[in-house]
Amino acid sequence: MTRSRSSQSDHDATVERLAKQLEKQGFNVKADLPGYKQPPTIDGVRPDIDAKKGNQRKIVEVETPDSVNSARDQKQQQAFEKAADRSKNTEFVRKVTSG
Secondary structure (H helix, E strand, C coil), X not given: CCCCHHHHHHHHHXXXXXXXXXXXXXXXXXXXXXXXXXXXXXXXXXXXXXXXXXXXXXXXXXECCCCCCCHHHXXXXXXXXXXXXXXXXXXXXXXXXXX
16 A cells, blocks of 8 residues: 555644644654654554653554555554553554545
């Protein structure tokens, strides 16, 4: 699955906006974007954002209309939901851009 150039641009802009919002809320943010430390992989896949504040953790994945429900999207959802289920202070957030 490859995104169109405009979809990738929407994706990256959404990831950056969410990363900045989390930083303003006091989270230490790792994002899969230039200028940020990369988030660690979770069960072999890397989330767009891994944010921590105290014992809270947010795993954020952004999808575009052309990547929703792809095999990769499904694999990511499963991995990130399992990670959130394993830790009571971890939340998985999935956002879909309007495209």
